[in-house]
Amino acid sequence: MNQIKTLRDIPTREQLAPGHRLCAGCGIPQIVRFVLKAVPDPKVVVNATGCLEVATTIFPYTSWKVPWIHNAFENVAATASGIEAAFKIMEKKRGRRKPRIIAFGGDGGTFDIGLQALSGALERGHDLLYICYDNEAYMNTGIQRSGATPKGASTTTSPAGRVIPGKLERKKDLISIAIAHGVKYAATLNPAYPVDMYNKIVKAASTSGPTVLHYFTPCPTGWYFDPSRSIEVARLAVQTRIWPLYEYDNGVYRITVMVKKPRPIEDYFKLQGRFRHLLKPENKWLLDEIKKEVEENWNRLLKLSGAST
Amino acid sequence: MSTIVKGRRIGLNGDRAVAYAVKQADVDVISAYPITPQTIIVEALAEYVNNGELNAAFIPVESEHTALSAAVGASLAGARVFTATASQGLALMYEILWIAAGLRTTIVMALGNRAFSPNINIHCSHDDAYAARDTGWIQFFAENVQEAYDLTLQAFRISEDKRVLFPSIVNLDGFILTHSLEGLYVLDDKDVKDFLPPKDPVNPIDPESPKTYGPLDLYDWYIEHKRQQAEHFNNTLPIIEEVFNEYYELAGRKYTPVKTYGMEDAEVAIVVLGSSAGSVRYVAKRLRRRGRKVGVVSLTLFRPLPVEEIIEVLSSVKVVAVMDRSYSFGSPGAPLFLDINAALSNAKERPLLFNVIYGLGGRDLTPDHILAIYDRAEDIARSGEVKERQIWVGVRG
Numbered sequence: 005m006n007q008i009k010t011l012r013d014i015p016t017r018e019q020l021a022p023g024h025r026l027c028a029g030c031g032i033p034q035i036v037r038f039v040l041k042a043v044p045d046p047k048v049v050v051n052a053t054g055c056l057e058v059a060t061t062i063f064p065y066t067s068w069k070v071p072w073i074h075n076a077f078e079n080v081a082a083t084a085s086g087i088e089a090a091f092k093i094m095e096k097k098r099g100r101r102k103p104r105i106i107a108f109g110g111d112g113g114t115f116d117i118g119l120q121a122l123s124g125a126l127e128r129g130h131d132l133l134y135i136c137y138d139n140e141a142y143m144n145t146g147i148q149r150s151g152a153t154p155k156g157a158s159t160t161t162s163p164a165g166r167v168i169p170g171k172l173e174r175k176k177d178l179i180s181i182a183i184a185h186g187v188k189y190a191a192t193l194n195p196a197y198p199v200d201m202y203n204k205i206v207k208a209a210s211t212s213g214p215t216v217l218h219y220f221t222p223c224p225t226g227w228y229f230d231p232s233r234s235i236e237v238a239r240l241a242v243q244t245r246i247w248p249l250y251e252y253d254n255g256v257y258r259i260t261v262m263v264k265k266p267r268p269i270e271d272y273f274k275l276q277g278r279f280r281h282l283l284k285p286e287n288k289w290l291l292d293e294i295k296k297e298v299e300e301n302w303n304r305l306l307k308l309s310g311a312s313t
Numbered sequence: 314m315s316t317i318v319k320g321r322r323i324g325l326n327g328d329r330a331v332a333y334a335v336k337q338a339d340v341d342v343i344s345a346y347p348i349t350p351q352t353i354i355v356e357a358l359a360e361y362v363n364n365g366e367l368n369a370a371f372i373p374v375e376s377e378h379t380a381l382s383a384a385v386g387a388s389l390a391g392a393r394v395f396t397a398t399a400s401q402g403l404a405l406m407y408e409i410l411w412i413a414a415g416l417r418t419t420i421v422m423a424l425g426n427r428a429f430s431p432n433i434n435i436h437c438s439h440d441d442a443y444a445a446r447d448t449g450w451i452q453f454f455a456e457n458v459q460e461a462y463d464l465t466l467q468a469f470r471i472s473e474d475k476r477v478l479f480p481s482i483v484n485l486d487g488f489i490l491t492h493s494l495e496g497l498y499v500l501d502d503k504d505v506k507d508f509l510p511p512k513d514p515v516n517p518i519d520p521e522s523p524k525t526y527g528p529l530d531l532y533d534w535y536i537e538h539k540r541q542q543a544e545h546f547n548n549t550l551p552i553i554e555e556v557f558n559e560y561y562e563l564a565g566r567k568y569t570p571v572k573t574y575g576m577e578d579a580e581v582a583i584v585v586l587g588s589s590a591g592s593v594r595y596v597a598k599r600l601r602r603r604g605r606k607v608g609v610v611s612l613t614l615f616r617p618l619p620v621e622e623i624i625e626v627l628s629s630v631k632v633v634a635v636m637d638r639s640y641s642f643g644s645p646g647a648p649l650f651l652d653i654n655a656a657l658s659n660a661k662e663r664p665l666l667f668n669v670i671y672g673l674g675g676r677d678l679t680p681d682h683i684l685a686i687y688d689r690a691e692d693i694a695r696s697g698e699v700k701e702r703q704i705w706v707g708v709r710g
């Protein structure tokens with residue numbers, strides 16, 4: 005396992021070619037490049053329909069220097085299952101070497117339409133690394149709410165209206181869902197913490213069986229912020245405890261970036277158009293609810309990881 | 314059918330016969346979900362795998378959507394892949410049917426033909442087969458258990474042929490074939506191995522030679538790709554016939570895209586798919602003994618539709634009754650009727666046609682029904698007039 009200490013330790017070889025059409029400031033390329041660097045060859049990438057798929061493979065071009073397969077939207081885990089099972093048996097029967105299987109899905113493809121396929125793949129125990137790049141809405145179709153959209157966010161199907169101020173439902177807890185399936189390794193990632201991210205990818209890739217990584221994916225287009233502030237937004241998500249960085253490793257929870265003194269949630273919200281309405285006095289009740297839930301979640305993780313406040 | 318028959322004779326139901334063929338085909342991956350009336354197939358395959366009789370990965374998926382999605386991945390990886398479904402399961406796979414064909418996988422699927430809901434029914438209609446008709450899968454219809462076995466073996470060979478590279482469906486009528494015990498000849502494993510060597514995949518997933526499968530394809534290329542797929546698909550017919558001939562040499566059983574009975578002098582004919590062909594032939598035989606010029610045309614190959622063969626056997630007939638075990642709401646005819654009409658549309662001579670809806674949800678087709686269809690066809694031949702374009706048989710009230 006090649007754990008790293010600083011950014012300088014990250015291999016320089018790139019397997020995602022430039023020229024793709026992901027937006028300026030988009031958080032997706034960083035996770036893809038890191039995964040391709042951290043997971044040793046040979047490897048195969050399976051991709052659900054979504055931003056990453058449409059922006060990197062516009063025929064006759066492709067950004068992928070590894071085998072890349074797109075089947076449909078809701079079935080990336082299913083497709084990856086089939087590839088994994090096929091290589092496993094072909095290795096046994098005909099000696100073809102089994103590559104590592106990596107699946108990328110967005111939050112729609114993971115939390116919503118692809119959840120059943122993911123559940124099946126995790127239950128069956130296929131040897132694959134599943135990465136959810138979570139930009140917290142259906143960005144590829146134009147910012148519609150998903151099961152991963154956080155409470156309070158305004159999207160085109162949960163707009164901050166005069167009566168209903170954005171999405172009123174909580175975000176699903178993907179990591180708990182994964183753990184409930186008995187996965188051995190699951191973790192949250194954030195691009196503002198690249199060393200933490202890289203090391204978690206290495207750990208996940210060297211764990212046999214299914215592993216799940218949940219990646220915070222800043223989206224200037226859908227969250228309405230200046231693309232140059234992507235990493236700042238991402239860092240604030242961690243520092244406000246909205247996006248705790250933690251891992252679950254063979255039954256042990258560990259908060260990997262301890263946030264002793266959280267920044268005010270308002271600092272994170274005021275940078276993004278999708279949350280700005282929450283700072284109005286009439287929506288204070290919702291802001292308070294969100295604050296309470298963020299705190300509860302942090303305390304839950306502290307308890308699970310045996311850490312003290 | 315030839316009298317030189319190789320192999321041994323055993324008794325199996327249609328599902329078990331398919332499973333036996335899949336075992337002999339030495340598949341690498343089975344990805345399937347249970348659904349009546351095909352469940353016996355996947356149960357039998359799971360037994361083979363777990364008893365060490367078949368060295369394959371059995372993926373016990375959580376839905377038919379995943380069954381086919383995983384099959385697509387496995388096939389692209391280079392494996393020989395089988396799945397099976399029926400009715401609602403096929404409907405749930407629908408989206409992926411197109412993808413499996415467009416990505417040029419070589420999956421073989423057995424379809425235990427069953428009616429679509431509502432109301433829920435587990436018996437035979439051809440709704441599921443017809444739902445797949447435009448998706449780019451080669452489709453065979455078995456008339457009996459022997460054909461279900463033979464067509465399954467031939468389907469692998471045809472799909473994996475480098476000039477083909479399209480997935481195949483082997484249709485077998487739900488319960489009528491899936492659950493009926495019949496005697497059949499099965500080949501020796503060695504003969505199957507010679508006929509069907511291990512898959513030699515074209516452009517499989519290979520980290521040494523990375524490729525992008527299933528990219529975004531917009532108005533600047535999509536239509537060319539579809540045109541290419543259409544041409545390749547339509548060119549599969551001679552290759553299918555070539556494999557049929559090779560199988561004949563091996564097994565002594567001759568398959569043809571179109572099967573005919575009495576068509577050398579028939580004035581009226583029935584066109585039919587699946588197990589009903591046998592019943593229709595039985596009635597036709599009795600009528601011909603009494604001097605009535607009736608014939609039967611059944612399609613072993615439904616996709617690609619063998620258009621030239623259809624024109625050849627039907628264009629000089631006076632009246633054709635096309636039997637559909639399904640209904641197409643709001644359409645002037647059910648799918649097979651539309652196909653036969655379209656196939657004959659530019660023929661120099663063409664018969665009068667009418668459409669018979671029968672057997673939905675497993676309703677029996679009796680010799681009396683068939684007799685009535687021939688009577689009607691002969692009446693039309695005499696009068697030269699089709700009063701009702703579509704009739705239903707075997708319906709109360």
